[in-house]
Amino acid sequence: MRRVYFDNNATTPLLPEVRAAMEPYFSEQFGNASSIHHHGQQTRSAVEHARESVAKLLGCRAAEVVFTSGGTEADNLGIFGVIQPGDHVITSTIEHHAVLFSAHRLAEMGCPVTFVPVNGDGLVDVDDVRKALRPNTRLISVMMANNETGVVQPVAPIGKIASEAGVSFHTDAVQAAGKLPLDVNTLGCHLLSISGHKLHAPQGVGALYVRKGTRLQPLFYGGRHERQRRAGTENVAGIVGLGKAAELAVAGLANGEVQKMAAMRDRLEAAVLAATAASGVNGGLAPRVPNTTNIYFDHIEGEALIIALDLKGLAVSTGAACSSGATEPSHVLTAMNLAPDRARASIRFSLGKQNTQEELDFAIGLVPETAARLRELSPIWRKRSLALGS
Numbered sequence: 001m002r003r004v005y006f007d008n009n010a011t012t013p014l015l016p017e018v019r020a021a022m023e024p025y026f027s028e029q030f031g032n033a034s035s036i037h038h039h040g041q042q043t044r045s046a047v048e049h050a051r052e053s054v055a056k057l058l059g060c061r062a063a064e065v066v067f068t069s070g071g072t073e074a075d076n077l078g079i080f081g082v083i084q085p086g087d088h089v090i091t092s093t094i095e096h097h098a099v100l101f102s103a104h105r106l107a108e109m110g111c112p113v114t115f116v117p118v119n120g121d122g123l124v125d126v127d128d129v130r131k132a133l134r135p136n137t138r139l140i141s142v143m144m145a146n147n148e149t150g151v152v153q154p155v156a157p158i159g160k161i162a163s164e165a166g167v168s169f170h171t172d173a174v175q176a177a178g179k180l181p182l183d184v185n186t187l188g189c190h191l192l193s194i195s196g197h198k199l200h201a202p203q204g205v206g207a208l209y210v211r212k213g214t215r216l217q218p219l220f221y222g223g224r225h226e227r228q229r230r231a232g233t234e235n236v237a238g239i240v241g242l243g244k245a246a247e248l249a250v251a252g253l254a255n256g257e258v259q260k261m262a263a264m265r266d267r268l269e270a271a272v273l274a275a276t277a278a279s280g281v282n283g284g285l286a287p288r289v290p291n292t293t294n295i296y297f298d299h300i301e302g303e304a305l306i307i308a309l310d311l312k313g314l315a316v317s318t319g320a321a322c323s324s325g326a327t328e329p330s331h332v333l334t335a336m337n338l339a340p341d342r343a344r345a346s347i348r349f350s351l352g353k354q355n356t357q358e359e360l361d362f363a364i365g366l367v368p369e370t371a372a373r374l375r376e377l378s379p380i381w382r383k384r385s386l387a388l389g390s
C-alpha cells in the first residue's frame with residue numbers, strides 16, 4: 001500500500017546524506033570524544049565540526065552551541081538554567097509542552113509566571129509582553145514557530161524588549177530551524193533551542209544556543225562536557241547527524257527548496273479548501289513557516305479523519321493530546337479562541353523535504369473525499385445539509 005507522510009512536524013525522516021555522515025560513528029569511529037588518544041581525537045574533531053555547522057545555521061559562534069538530547073532538554077536547560085528562586089518569567093499560552101510545563105513547574109516552585117495570550121490568528125502581541133515586565137522579570141520565553149499551526153511569532157521585536165529591559169530571552173526555534181533563516185543577533189535572543197529530528201537528523205539530539213556571557217546553571221551534574229554546561233558523554237553519531245542536517249538546511253534556505261515547499265503547502269491548502277465545505281485554515285492570516293497548514297473540517301472528529309486517512313495511506317495528525325481516553329482540544333487552538341468542536345475538528349498537515357508533487361496529488365484526491373464520507377455519518381451535518389437544501 002502506498003504510504004504518504006505529511007507529519008513532518010512530529011518527526012522527519014533521516015536524509016540519506018545525514019545517514020551516510022553518521023554511519024562511521026556506529027562502527028570504526030567509536031571513540032569517546034573526551035579521550036585524549038587517537039580514537040577520542042577523531043570523534044572530538046567530528047563533534048567540533050558539527051558544532052561549527054550548527055553555529056552557521058544559527059549565526060552564532062561555535063562555542064555558544066551546547067549539544068543536548070533534543071528540543072525538550074534544550075528548552076528545559078534554557079529555562080531552568082537561568083532562573084533563580086523568586087524570578088518572574090514571561091511566556092505564552094501556545095508554547096510546546098516542553099516550555100509550557102516547565103513554566104508550570106516554575107510556578108509551583110514559587111517563581112511567578114505570566115502567560116501572555118495570542119489573538120485569533122495565533123499571534124502574541126508584543127505590547128502584552130512589554131506590559132508583563134516586572135522589576136524581577138528574569139526571562140522571556142516565546143517560541144519562534146508554533147508546531148501545530150506553523151504561525152511565526154514576532155520574535156525580533158520581543159528580543160528588543162528583552163534587551164531594553166535587561167532580561168534574558170529564550171526562543172524555542174525547534175519548528176523554525178531549516179524552514180526560516182535564523183540569526184541569533186537579528187532575533188536578539190540569549191537562548192535558542194533546536195531539535196535534530198525536526199530537520200531530518202535523528203531523534204534524541206538537539207542543541208541550545210547560549211549567548212556568550214549568559215550565566216547558565218547545568219541541569220545535569222557529572223563530567224565537564226560541553227564547557228560544563230551539559231554533563232554526559234556526547235552522542236557523537238547524533239551530533240554528527242545534526243551537523244550534517246544543519247549544513248543541508250542552510251543549503252535548502254539558499255537554493256529555493258524552502259520556497260518550493262511553501263508553494264506545495266499553498267497548493268494543498270487551496271485544493272482542500274476549494275473541495276471541502278465548512279473548512280478553513282487556523283492561523284492562515286498570520287505569517288507561517290512554509291511547510292505547515294492546520295485545517296478545520298467542521299462537524300468531523302479530527303481523530304476519526306486521521307484514522308480514515310491513515311487507512312488509505314496518508315499520515316497526518318491533530319494537535320490534540322489524548323488524555324484518559326478523552327480527546328482534549330488542543331491548548332494552542334483553544335488559546336486562539338476556537339470553539340472546542342472546531343479545535344477537535346482540526347488537522348495538521350506538515351510537509352518535509354522528501355515530499356513530492358505526486359504525493360500532494362494523492363492527498364488532494366483523498367482528503368476532501370474522506371471528509372465528505374465522514375460527514376455523511378454526522379447527524380448534525382445531515383441536518384445542516386437539509387436546512388441548506390443540498
Ligand SMILES: Cc1ncc(COP(=O)(O)O)c(C=O)c1O
Binds near residue numbers: 009096147174175
Ligand atoms: C516547538 C517544539 N519544541 C520542542 C519540541 C521537543 O523536541 P524533542 O522532541 O526533540 O524533545 C518539539 C517537538 O515536537 C516542538 O515541536
